[in-house]
Amino acid sequence: MIAESHSRAVVLRAFNVPLAIESAPVPEPGPGAVVAQVGLAGVCGTDVHLHHGQLPIPLPIILGHEGVGRVQRLGDGVATDFTGHSLREGDAIAWSSNIPCGHCHWCVVAGERTLCETRKVYGVNQRFDELPRLSGSWADAIYLQPGSAIFRLPDDVTPEQAIALGCAGPTAVHGVIDVTGITAGDTVVVQGSGPVGIASAMYAHLAGAARVILVGGPASRLDLAREIGVGDAHIDIFAFPDPAERVRLVLDATPGRRGADVVLECAGAPEAVAEGWEMARRGGSFLALGQYTDRGPTPLNPHLITRKQLRILGSWGFAEKHYLGHIQALPRLAARFDLSRLITRYPLEDANRALADMAAGRVMKPVLDVSRES
Amino acid sequence: MIAESHSRAVVLRAFNVPLAIESAPVPEPGPGAVVAQVGLAGVCGTDVHLHHGQLPIPLPIILGHEGVGRVQRLGDGVATDFTGHSLREGDAIAWSSNIPCGHCHWCVVAGERTLCETRKVYGVNQRFDELPRLSGSWADAIYLQPGSAIFRLPDDVTPEQAIALGCAGPTAVHGVIDVTGITAGDTVVVQGSGPVGIASAMYAHLAGAARVILVGGPASRLDLAREIGVGDAHIDIFAFPDPAERVRLVLDATPGRRGADVVLECAGAPEAVAEGWEMARRGGSFLALGQYTDRGPTPLNPHLITRKQLRILGSWGFAEKHYLGHIQALPRLAARFDLSRLITRYPLEDANRALADMAAGRVMKPVLDVSRES
């Protein structure tokens, strides 16, 4: 239970110093809005970058762009969730972290709401010192503004399962399913074994890949992946530090040594791209899903694009429809993989420790268990 | 074991009279050819049509366009299967029933080898009274001509599993995976619960459909589907004989009652098409996979195509690449569904009974167990 009228909140006021818990009043939801009680809030690699000041954001903000919880109060006019299901107080819900403007070139003409330049993002660009203040999930309550895509959790999905992939879930739906389009029978390489890599590999499995080769590390992450059935083959980049050797291993594992039909880059390191291009077969596809931060140029051989007739794709974040896709896929994912094994719980007060563990890669997916300690 | 130099063969010499077993010498394979010992030979609905003279074919022919068996003798120059795997005498194999010409407009320009007008089809258009005579799988041996796509069975796939879907497997790869392209999370309706419907539903599952609704009958077929995990919901057309009622049930089972993302028509009855168009959502896809025989026009409302922005697709048979896709998917299918439950075995001498049971829909998939009785 949260306090009747106040919510704790983990606030980022200055970069690179410990976060502190503050308090703010929980407002009544206006028309079209919803106030939710947060149950579990995810900690994401992006939160580490935000904390380090590596992205251009306003301060102060409440962190947290991933969350599941329960409806505490519905604003006027809110009777259903984003899919049309009825929505009532107490319902278990998740919500998309971002609200595109709906009016710009990208929203209306291009139909690429992920490219909207003025979209609101909870836990990233909504100021704590402006109403409604409670705009991040690292808090007892969050104020979901009108236009938020809210989803009642499917009956057979637990909050743990819903938070386990965090924003990596809808990000993978966008990149792996919508942009790249795995075809049943494909041989797929996934570069990277963090949350985005794991989510992408799961979606490759879900989409019927004949073989998923997971290239990542450290061993503990690959072991966890193996244990929950993610990946048919696993290549540890610490055991095989030579990229050429890894390319050779991948080719050995593909039909006719032709290379993979699809390579999903979820590593983030720029040098993974050159390696991935080598792993793809002629006519194959490569998705740059992990190059979120700008680390500058890396040597790449464009002759390969022409000679191999590569199809190289990029995908940035996600929009409502990708979150919807993830919600729709969750029952299948949950039935197939023990999603809850991915998460490690922390009380809200230990947000700094959760962030440090994420930064160090000590855990796969830290989750703030907001409801537990209150 | 087959006789050293002769093979029994079920020959179609005249329409609508019982088939008789004849004998023919087993030739040595010429360069590029392979002689295979047949293990299991599938009986397909098309065989019923062929027997009834409903398709324009030469006579006499050995029936049987579906088969698995073992390599008996390799012709000069044959060292590998279609995928490049080494091939040796005794290896368990399957083969594609058709050999496109490779030179015509459809093969070279359109890249649609299924549309090749001069392709050879085992069990359909290869005369028994012309060399190499043994060109159908309802026989102890089959002569696989140069250009045949031969596949060594994956290690973890049994001959029963490989024959269970028969030509419906690669047909579904072509129509469901390549032409239609199920996306993970889709709601899919399958019209028809015969082998093509079952195979299509399996591929819809494999490709990550969030929900597969199987509309078919009789109840025994739906029960079998249910038991092996095919379909999330099942609508019995005998229990619900009113198409409008079935459409209503489908809409009820789709998000927002908008209809299915994809409707796969595998029923063959022309009137299924109008029903399927009603079941598809606006912007949805409809695949005509079952309209193999020309039964003439049926009333269809073209306003729906415009108003609903439908995408209506057709797919005819399969070519080598679809058979390859099916072979690559078989380990996944076999791990997920008890494929062997689909088949009913008959000795070669009971080919007429098998054909009659297929025509009557008494069994899902009759298979001639060629090796058993010899």
Add this chain to the structure above:
Amino acid sequence: MIAESHSRAVVLRAFNVPLAIESAPVPEPGPGAVVAQVGLAGVCGTDVHLHHGQLPIPLPIILGHEGVGRVQRLGDGVATDFTGHSLREGDAIAWSSNIPCGHCHWCVVAGERTLCETRKVYGVNQRFDELPRLSGSWADAIYLQPGSAIFRLPDDVTPEQAIALGCAGPTAVHGVIDVTGITAGDTVVVQGSGPVGIASAMYAHLAGAARVILVGGPASRLDLAREIGVGDAHIDIFAFPDPAERVRLVLDATPGRRGADVVLECAGAPEAVAEGWEMARRGGSFLALGQYTDRGPTPLNPHLITRKQLRILGSWGFAEKHYLGHIQALPRLAARFDLSRLITRYPLEDANRALADMAAGRVMKPVLDVSRES
């Protein structure tokens, strides 16, 4: 010049009786809105249907969903047109007739704003007895509500050229370019030689079709098409009343008598669909663009879909991005075709005569010259 504070307007108050000119005050534009002075207003086949009560609309309305004119007054916050060009009073503009809601499943998830069920349409579903009243183009002034997609005319495009295709222009962009996707080198059949057929044929030319075969009538329309360079071959349905004969003529005109790569149905008659399926080659595409009104089922042979592997598509209306596409293409179209030849001018008082001429097919494109007589 329009009267300072009042606008004439052609109002539909009852079906099937002559329209009368009424008057309404021209309001000041609110924030985000624009008041435009209408120059030319198109008369469309849909207006005939509306007048006959064949579509479910509210009454009374001002007719007119096609228009070009000049900015009379900009509301607060309007500084640019839909493309970002600066917008000033007196600028020559066109505007999209419809405003999708931007929030529903179709707008947000499906990205198909044409399917939005609550979109506002000028001249169709905006009541004359509710503010801002002036919501149709058959008037001196129109009140363009916030969210309208307004386009400053390209410098090298005259108002006559901009109105000449009317809503058929963006409708063709949607159906022919976006949905069907003509490829340079395609052989294209266009069924129908009304405005939608002419616009679709123009876009087929623009997209690089190697050959455009126009099937329509009466002869006067085909002659006009021929004179302005639309179509490489023309088949008059009155001279060749037998559909089988027309199919034969089309096959004769296609490479290898295989049929057309793409058939664009812009005829509206349900029976055109069966004919069009026959005209398409195996593996070809058919677009149902003209089936706007529901005339019920027609006999169609679904075997053709399977056997020929047809790709049958539907397209409904247009949204902002298609109107944008049309505006961007206009300079090319205008340079290539004498667009102004398509139109016949009428004063606003002669709206009833323009409507009658449209209904009778006596002219290609009636246009109300609003500014002329005032």
Add this chain to the structure above:
Amino acid sequence: MIAESHSRAVVLRAFNVPLAIESAPVPEPGPGAVVAQVGLAGVCGTDVHLHHGQLPIPLPIILGHEGVGRVQRLGDGVATDFTGHSLREGDAIAWSSNIPCGHCHWCVVAGERTLCETRKVYGVNQRFDELPRLSGSWADAIYLQPGSAIFRLPDDVTPEQAIALGCAGPTAVHGVIDVTGITAGDTVVVQGSGPVGIASAMYAHLAGAARVILVGGPASRLDLAREIGVGDAHIDIFAFPDPAERVRLVLDATPGRRGADVVLECAGAPEAVAEGWEMARRGGSFLALGQYTDRGPTPLNPHLITRKQLRILGSWGFAEKHYLGHIQALPRLAARFDLSRLITRYPLEDANRALADMAAGRVMKPVLDVSRES
């Protein structure tokens, strides 16, 4: 007229030394083959690379993979050209330079005949010291082997027009039309103003681009392009040597300064790729068409792929269907652009001079006028 039984031929026996004219007997065509009298033979940038030993080829060979001419003698069984048109002695023809094997993974499964690893290429990998010897177009006669795609020239296309784009024509069909797919209304940047750039820009115009921006040099090439109507805007890389400045100019020329919808790289220089990625809009496409030779890695920023959601494509050479597409488009191209302005004629004896002029970029398209001097 060629000598009755012998043909002159320009033979490459050793790299980097002048080519000499030799003689070889003209054989009778075997079944399926055609002997053609060469009229005009193109000189291509690849010939320069071949002459310099920069590609792995056998020696000796007759150079020349581009040619038009006349049928001299038809082998048994050849009655039609590749499209099914009747073919007779004396007919003006062109032919595709390469013959894919038709049996490998790339030909049969991938449907990418350009990736066939054993395809025969006239003028590149067919030895002069093996029968039929006459396998290059820099000769009086060429022996077109069975399987060659031969095209009778369209009636309204002259040999000059047919040779003017050389292999750049079908290469552009493959890359620009098939792989990238220009949509009518697109803003297109073409990097490079050599034959591939010119051909690609022409196809962008043909496919309905709203605006084609040609970035290249030297000024003489841009002037020629401008004179024949290729490109709507021209950026001279010598006048604007700073890539950032060129990017700025391109952005200035695109709607909303968002960048180009499509960037076609036809420059060959690896550093053009980084520049092209900057020129593409978010969600835009980039085609690497010019990276034929492997010049090693260049610095590229993969963050752009993710952030801008780029779609980066590669295209290698062409196959029969692309040559067919070019032949079908030629009448349109010839009607729109003065193709013959591109070529500069040389007698066969001056092949060395033609090659040197090509290497130096002194002419746009050298063509050996084989028939002139004999």
